[in-house]
Amino acid sequence: MESTIEGEDENYVKVYITDNLDSEHELTIDKNSGDIPYHQCDAYADDANRRTSEENEYNNQARRYAKYYVFAQRGYDTVEHIENPAYVDAVRRAIADLSPAEFKRYFGALYRQLRSHHDDTERPRELPSGVRKPDAVVYEPEIYLGLEAVGEDVAERAQALATAHGFDLEESAEVQPVSELSDETLSRWKAFGDDLAAIVTREDLTTNLTITGVSGLHIGYPNRLGKHEVDEADSPFTHQADARLSLLPYAPESFDEFPAYLDHHLRCQVRDCFLKMGVVPPEEFHVVGFGKFRDSRRYDHFEMYPEVHKRDGNHTPLLG
Structure with missing residues (x-):
């Protein structure tokens, strides 16, 4: 390629x-x-x-x-940042750096909302009136990093972000193949190997990569026509978000396990960013699980994609 x-x-x-x-x-x-x-x-x-x-x-x-x-x-x-693996991974790493108190402040309401589908936890936000099946909703809060780049800083900061997160294409290197892929599937995904750099040693950015805000709980659900509709909540900023979660109504019983749960979810999103470019993801993101809602529909529709969003069922996991 x-x-x-x-x-x-x-x-x-x-x-x-x-x-x-x-x-x-x-x-x-x-x-x-x-x-x-x-x-x-x-x-x-x-x-x-x-x-x-x-x-x-x-x-x-x-x-x-x-x-x-x-x-x-x-x-x-x-x-768009929420579709860019470098930004999504930057958000993942910034979440990992939060103190327990900071994590609870930013994601405590989301956790309670998810748990409200399974126990008597009070729901921070009522479901929209158009929701017919509560278990069919998708929670899509947006996350903002402390790197709002404007003017001439955009190119410099964006390239620094790509490089620091190992997603720089300046050097040609073979992407590690997924051992579980069949020969037929590998032939479909081989093309971009020479252009995509493998994961490199991570270094801290000089840019301040901290979580500076999380939106309210945007709620997606199938409307009467079966199309995905999103009931938007308030957002703290007017500029674009750096990641947008896409969570089904489930969370682990213990809040202490929730950081790892979000980490895995965002790894799945990084994986999805690469797959829909026709690229085998770097090895760190060879994970199976639900990432982006619209991408899961894409995997169900096209045979060219591995069914990495399904943990069970009549399929063979191809990543992870």
């Missing part, structure tokens, strides 16, 4: 990507917004309606990877 940046001007970066079907893509990415005003791939029809759902997904993988590649190579903030 080859991923190259062919040119850059004041506003745009031109990227060439070869996807997991060896189809070549030419993309132009707005380095300020992450928008893609131009995307050409001769292997697939120009009209999305004339492509199969699988071809559309390979197209989308190329777009996600191209935006991330520009982020990692140039440091431009081209990937």
Whole structure:
């Protein structure tokens, strides 16, 4: 797999990507917004309606990877933070650094809300009136880091974040393969190996990576049409969040186990960020479990993805 940046001007970066079907893509990415005003791939029809759902997904993988590649190579903030493995992992690590009192202050209400589905714990937020099945809700609070970057600091801080968390693509290194993958599945996921750097030794960032805020409890649920609807709660900031949890109504019985539970959940989210780019995740994130709600639907729909969100059932776990 080859991923190259062919040119850059004041506003745009031109990227060439070869996807997991060896189809070549030419993309132009707005380095300020992450928008893609131009995307050409001769292997697939120009009209999305004339492509199969699988071809559309390979197209989308190329777009996600191209935006991330520009982020990692140039440091431009081209990937929404909640979809960027570097930011999601930064949140995970910042949570691990919280004192017990700080963790309870930020996540105590979330824990009580989750436990309210299983015992007599008072529910901090009542469920929206449109919820018909309480056990079908997904809790999606947003988490904010203390690294709000503005102006000229965006590129520098974003690249520092990618490098410090081992997600830099400057050096070419083979991603550790997943031993449980079948030969057929490995052939689908081999393409990006030479471009993705394996996990490197972690170093502390000079940027202040602390948790500075957590939103209220956003609640997602299937509406009457069966579509995922989110009832938004208040958020402490107006800028974008750095991670967004996606938790089913369950939590361990002991609050002392909740930090490890959130750590595993965010590892699953980092895994999902890589998988939907068509990339085998670094070994640290070869985990099985529920990460992002929309990604679990993607894994159910497309055979190209391993069913890493399912812990049991009629499947063979491919990661972890």
